Structures are given as C-alpha cells and as structure tokens.
Amino acid sequence: MEDLEIEKGSKLRFAFGNVLSLFILLLIGVLAFSIRLFSVIKYESVIHEFDPYFNYRVTQFLTKNGIYDFWNWFDDRTWYPLGRVIGGTVYPGLTLTAGTLWWILNSLNIPLSVETVCVFTAPIFSAFAAWATYLLTKEVKGTGAGLTAAVLLAMVPSYISRSVAGSYDNEAVAIFALIFTFYLYLKTLNTGSLFYATLNALSYFYMVCSWGGYTFIINLIPMHALLCIVTGRYSSRLYIAYAPLIVLGTLLASLVPVVGFNAVMTSEHFASFLVFIIIHVVALVYYIKGILTPKMFKVAVTLVVSVGMIVCFAMVAVLVALVASSPTKGWSGRSLSLLDPTYASKYIPIIASVSEHQPPTWPSYFMDINVLAFLVPAGIIACFLPLSDASSFVVLYIVTSVYFSGVMVRLMLVLAPAACILSGIALSEAFDVFTRSIKCQLPDLLSDPQPAAGDTASENSAVQNDIVKVDKHSTAQKSDEGLKERPSKKNRKKEKEHVEKVSVKARKEKRLLVLPLETSVIAILLLVLLGAFYVVHCVWAAAEAYSAPSIVLTSHSHDGLHVFDDFREAYAWLSHNTEVDDKVASWWDYGYQTTAMANRTVIVDNNTWNNTHIATVGTAMSSPEKAAWDIFDSLDVKYVLVVFGGLVGYPSDDINKFLWMVRIGGGVFPHIKEPDYLRDGQYRIDSQATPTMLNCLMYKLSYYRFVETDGKGFDRVRRTEIGKKHFKLTHFEEVFTTHHWMVRIYKLKSPKNRIRGKTKKSKLKTSTAAKLKKVDQGKKNPWH
C-alpha cells in the first residue's frame, strides 16, 4: 500500500518536472527569439548588410519560380558580361528553409512577404538551436544541465551577432544544424539505435546544405570515434553511431551541387574514411574476440593484427598518394591556415587580410562568450567525473573549437555552443551541490539550534542526500541503469524507517556530501550575480553592438536622433529612374544590394570569384576621367555609384576603401601604381595629395560640387579640407545625390560630337544641367 503511494508520488513528481521543463523550454525559445528583435525595434524589419541581400534575392527567385528553376538559375544580372551560375555555387540550405517556411505560411493563408520570412528566419532558428542544445546537454549530464545550457545559448552574444532579426545568412540555420547533428550522434551513441543513426545522417545532410562549416563535423566525429577506440571505449553503439553516418552522410553530401565530388576528393573528408577503415578493423577484432576462447584469441590477435595493419597501410598509402598528387596537398587554404596558424599570414594575403579571419585577443572572448569563459574549465572537469562516451565528445568539441577560435575570430561562432554546454554543466553541478548543502542543513538549523544536534541531523540528511544522489544518477544515465535504481527509490520510506538499524559501516560510506551552509549561500548568491551580469551583458550586446543593419544608419547628437536612409533612397532612385537593362558600376561591396534592391545589372558583387573583373573596376576608379570612361563604356556601364561619407562622417565610404581599389587594380594592370596615390607613404586627400590622386575618378566623383555644401569643402571623415575644390566633370554627369550625400550616382555622358562648335555648346549645357539636377532627373523608366 505504502509502496504504491510512493510510486504514485514519484510519478507525479516526474510528470510535474517534465511539464515544468517543457514550460521552461518554451520560455527559453521565446527568450532566444525576442532578444534578437532589437534590430527590428530600433530600426525596422529590414534585411541587414551585404550577403543577406543576396540570399534574400535567391529566396525571392525560389518562391517565384520554383525549385527546378532555382537549381538551374544562371544569373545575368551580376558580373556583367560574364554572369554567374547560382544554383551550383550556393549552399541552398538557408534559401530552401526560408522558401519552405514561406510556402507553408502561405498555404495556411498567412500572407507574409518573403522579406518578413527572411528577416525572422534567424531568430526562429536560434530558438531551435537552444532546444537542440537542451537535448544535447541532456544526453551528456541530464535535464538540469540541459536547461541551463539552453538558456545560456539562447542569449550568447557570439551567436546573437550572426542571428539577429534581418541577419539572413547561412550561419543562422547552420548553428542549429550543427548542434542537432551532434545531439543525434550522441543519442545514437547512447542508445545504439539505427533509427537515430539514420536521422543523424539526414541532419548532417541539412548541415552540408547550409554551411561550408560542415567540415568541422566530418572531422570532429571521426576524431571522437578514434579517441574512443584508442582509449579502449569501443562498443557496438559506437559502430552504429559512426559507420552509417559516414556512408549515408557522404552519399547525401555529394548530392549537394556545391559540394559534389569534393565529398570524396578533398582532404577535409579523408580523416573520416581513415577512421571508417580503422573502426572496421577494430570491430573485426572484437568480433573474433567474442567467438574465440582467450587462448585462441591470443593466437588470432597476431594474425588479425598483421592482416589488419597491412590493409590499413595499403589504404593509407593510397590516400597519401592521392593527397600528395594535388598541389595544396588537397587542403583548401582556409583549412590549412587552421592547422598551421602562421600559414595564412605567410602565403595567402587575401585570407589574412579579411578582418574576421584575424586571431582574436582576450577581450574578444569576453565580448563574445562573456562569463562563460570563467565557467568552461569547471565544465570540462565535470565532464571527466565520470568520463562517458557523450561527455568525452563534448570535451573534444570544446577543445577543438576553442583552438580554432584562437586562430580565427570568425570561428568563435562554433565555440559558442560548446562553451554554453560546458558552462551549463558547470553551473548545474555547482547549483546542485550548493542547493543540496542548503536544503540539507537549513531545516536542522531552524528546528534545532543546538550545536550538539549536529550528529543526528547529519544522519538524517545523509539519507536524504543519498536519495537526491540516486535521483540525479537515474536522470543522468537514462537507460537501463535508471531502471535498476528504481527499486531503491521505492524503498525510500522503508529505508527511513530502518535508518537506525542501518549498520555503522554503511553509514560511514554514505557520508554527507555537503558544504558549509553560510559559504554555500554566499556562493549561490555570487553565481546568481554572475548569471545576472551575463544577462545584462548579452542584452547590451544584442541591443547596442550587434543590431545595426548597416543599411539604415542612426546617430545620436545633442539635438536628437538622426536617421540616414540614403542607401535605400539611392537604390530606389535607380530602380525608378533607369532602364531595366542599364548596367551600374560600383565597388564590389554594393553589388548584392544593387541587384537585390534596385534590380539593376552590376559589374562586380560581393561574391569575389573573378579577381580580374574586380581589378578592372578598381582600375577605372583609379584612372583619370577619360580612361575611366573608356573602361566603363567598354563594359556597357551607364551609371556609376559611389558612396561618400565626407558630409556626415560615415567612415566606411569609398574614399577610405580606395587604396584597396588601387592595390587590386594594380595587381592586374601594372600602370596603376600605389605610390602614385600616396604622398610620402601617407594617404591624403587635402592640398598635399598627389596629382594622380586629385585627378582620379574616385576623387572627382566623391568630391564633385562638395565645396558648395559649406563653402570650404571640409571632409568630416578625413578631418581635413579637400585638396581640389572647384572642378568640372567632362565625361560624367551627376544625376542623383541622396539627402545626406552618402550615395552619389553619375551617368556616363554619350560620346562627344566631333564638330568643334557643337562641343562647346554641349559643354555649357551640361554644366547648367548639373546645377539644376533636381529639376531634371533623367528620363522616366517606362517599365515602372
């Protein structure tokens, strides 16, 4: 009778716990979603930056034309006159996900625009990622650690930086896919179920579709399998977790056009095949060990080992030969620079020059994972006590990712989930110990203030404490062990009754695992304080540091908030006032935005696959007007767009990027020489600037009529008066300048008539026309 009641009680407790954790998870999802909405609240629902605009445009195409057209899409709006194959050169995961979301919503009669769906894809997937983190950590250390890790991941700044609303980029869905793939791997490892192994391969497929970072998975999982084998943890569960993933996963990965045969041809994947061979050899050894007597086995070992070694060596030799036959030893530059950190700075300046490929300093860690940096070591140690297959995987994950993040600041994104998982484990274990200490000692303190009562009190709480421990155990190691422990839980009351009869010896073994009460209270308070600091930091980072869409800018000054919406103004002007087939030239940074927002053909864009083409534009920008006109005319360019920040003080404008244009242009066309643009090695645009600088197209287009704004021509970014103030354009005419002068659009003049008298006349006309630019804004576009 009593037993039944207790069983009922514990069942109720379990049910209550499950409902509670479900509710907490729901709240975590809401938190993950809503903390990323600062960009929408502070600005508006708009796609951010550069690359997301490309993804947005691809998604639009997908929703309009369907999947088959998307697969075969040849885009003639960029890289004019070359064009670009889109279907085979993008990771389609993000686009397909958002497209499917949009399609589902529309078929449910929820008419959202494609843009809205794209803007909110990243926050939605952050919530999924938090839930996936919960599942993963639960596999390692139980529900409590899982919930803690999930709440930490929901607001880790490093992940927020790539997944705020509007940041519609591959990483937004890829991090979810990464965590979920790891979860399924651990789940398979813990259960040995082929069902989860299949799911794991599918999840891996989704990851391959989404992000080039999938190579991290296909190297980490083999590493873990190898580690398990080497440390003598091989089991049939490991085999089921590993072998199907490699076979199915590789087959599926090669279905993605952008990966294709790379899945079997490049060195990034070879580790997995090598371990695949090894695991089979080991499996064979274990199988033979099982069917033979120990004596026979010893004889067989020598045989099998030698045969296995020969097979292994043959395969290794083939692999080495394959690898050695390719010039970079089959590794891509980026992977190589991870293995040998000094590689990039020595050999590939293009990779080394990108800011997100720089090695981080210590403040980057504090900015991106904040107080988690303090907690991770505790998590690592907790994973070693005791070491299980799952916890060893988590340790391997944190060690590799923290090393990689040390090489490239961009990979901090991969570190963040690992840091959350381990900090979650550390926090949960710490809370466990401290709350237990308080729970077991507080009642005694209240009921019996006598210090002499300590002994009996500790006896009572020892039993309680043990029960708590049993609880923990059973949740941590779910499967069969949990079932074994059940009877002990049933007998809890009985034990309590018989507590006096329990032998002294047993009591000594079940000593009280608690810490002093008052220090525990302080420790808990400090941990809560640490968590609060983390929340404040994350909210601040989400609101202030990572939410700027960089397409709309704001600035606070003493007379209030200023909004600079010049980019969209310019793109809208282009789309309304130019012919559909007009070509627009600008520096590559603005290529994606121009094609997506203005729907006009561009010469170069952010997918920098053709260096010569970029160098051509760079050369045109660095040349004098006539030469530039010739280059642009040969490319059928009709409009030239420059970004100019001198009036409002916007520092990342074209004049500041200009040296890169010169360098890249000079790399292909040697008549452009960087020293010609520098006065004594200094880049300047004031009266000391070199004549080449003052006569190049970029200077002229940026500063044309600039002196009319304040009479002096003071550039607020460079903090100096410009060198050449009054000049006229001969081959270009200004057609549009935005409100804050941030974007200026020029039209190429048609070639001059050769009759002398007429030339003079037309010159006069254009100069008056330029002054009256607002009156005459070009022909209307008949298509709009």
Place this chain on the structure above:
Amino acid sequence: MSISLKLSLLFFFFIILISSLNLLQVNSESDSDRVAELLHLQSQSKSGVIHLDDRSLNRFITSARARSYSLVIFFDAFQLHDKQELHLKELRFEFDLVSSAFLSNNKDTPSQSKLFFCEIEFKESQQSFHLFGVNALPHIRHVGPQVDQLKDSEPMDQGDFARLADSMAEFVESKTKLTVGPIDRPPVVSKKQLGFLILAFLASAPFLVKRILVGDTLVHDPKVWLSLSVFVYFFSVSGAMHNIIRKMPMFMSDRNDPTKLVFFYQGSGMQLGAEGFAVGFLYTIVGLLLAFVTHILVHARSKKLQRVIMVFAIIVSFWSVKKVVYLDNWKTGYSIHGFWPSSWN
C-alpha cells in the same frame, strides 16, 4: 653552420684576392674571358653563388660594356643577420636553393653561361651598395646584359620575398627568359631516416596494439586528457595564437618613459604576451576553483577545512571576475549597461 660559412667566406676572399691581383689590366679583357672566370668562380662555390666585392663587381659589370650574361645579386649584411624580422639568413638559404636549382637544371647548356647568381656583403662592398642605391634589406637585383648604370638594374618586388625561393625563381625567369626549373628542397627527414622510422614503427606496432588492446597506456589515463584539455583552453583564451601569428612581444617599454615597462596595451585589436597569459590565467582559475569546490571539497571531512577553502575560493574568484571586467572595460572602452525601466531613474 656559421663556422662552415666563415670558412667558405675565407675561401672566397682568397680567390678574390688572387683574381684581383691580375685585375689591374683587366679592362681590356674580352667577354668570353669574364664568362670563363665567372664559371670558374661558380664551380668553386657549393651552391653556385658567386661572392663579389667592390672590385670584382666593377670588373664584371661596370667596366664591362658589352656583356653576354646577366647577374642576379643578393644583397647581404652580416651585421643584420641577428635581426629576426629581416629573415636574411633564411632568404640567403633560399637564394642558394634557386641557384643550385638553376645550375642542376641547366648543366652544360648554353644558358649556364647566361646567368650567374652573386652576392655582395654590405661591410666590404659599401661602395657598391651606394652605386646600386640599395638602402634597405632584403634586396635582390637583376643586372641585365644591357644595363649601363647600376641604378637602372631591376630590383625584386618587396612583396615577393614572402614566397621565398619560388618567387625568386619566378623573378629570375621573368627577367632573363631563362628557365630555373624545379627547386629541390632538402627534405625534412632524409630517406634513410624515413626508412628507419617506418621500420621502427612497424617493429613497435604489434607491441603498441597489444598495449592498446589491454588498455594500459598513457592515453588511457583521464588525468592526462583532463590537463591537456584545460591547457589548450587556457592557451586559446589567453590569445596565445594571436601572439604567435603576430609575433607580439611579452611586454614593451613605455614610449614616454623608456625605463618603465608596459604589460597591458590599451585598444582591443592588439595585446601583449604577458597580458594575454595573465587574463587567460584569470579566466581559467575561476573555473578550476569552482570545479574543485563542487567535486573535491565536498568529499573533505573537516568542516573547518571546507569553510576556509571555500572562503578563499570565493574571494579569489570574485576578485578575478572583477579584475577581468575592469580590464575589459579599460581596454575596449565599452561601457556595458543594463536597460532598466525609465521610472526607476
């Protein structure tokens, strides 16, 4: 290495002395004589790099109006060999490689006498440095057959030094229209060593496999893995990779007051070595203390011990976190603030 270098240098001096004795009447020398002389000098040196000084340079270039050969000259300075950032020694070695590659690939062909690899040293040939107008090292120049004024000869681009021998060979090929051919680098381990290593591995493999199967190696000890992973963590969060890649010093002297040392650099894009390790230590110590308290201290028997250690851990952790927050705010200049309801103000 340095001894053999010195010896060979002495040898060069000797040759040059002898050759310069009969240099006094060399002006009337014919082109073929000079080529023969150069070939002779070339054969004296192991890699085929000819050491020149002011006089021999004058003889082979300045006073020789019509030359049939071109020279590629490496500008060296012994006094700068200890400056790591110039990589002079390394580049000199690469120059040797290019030279010997050219020699081995063009042996007994007419192009062998078309191109010679030379070096001059700053201390003994200051005049030549001046004539070439070289005032920064590393520097490599190509003196073509038609060049009259030494300053007209073509220097190799500074950016090309990064790719070492390959770009030197490219430079030579583009200027002389001769082929250098594939460059043979001496392998890191020689073939014999490699064979020995493979043999040793094969011999020890059965023993290793046996030990692995039994489960009795260093890798089976979790403590090793634990300390390794904590170390990697410490190493990475301290930004040590940044220090290695950027070759940052551990500390530097203050610009305003050279006697003072600066350990902490203000500005988030850069850090000094000692600074990184200090903060990395603070990052790690808090976690280690927390783990110690939650996993080891609970097993301690004495309440007093527990209490003392916990108070110590709490104080150290609190101080570490506070210090890191303070340093971070100081270094980056960010001011992190909460978003409280406006009615609270």
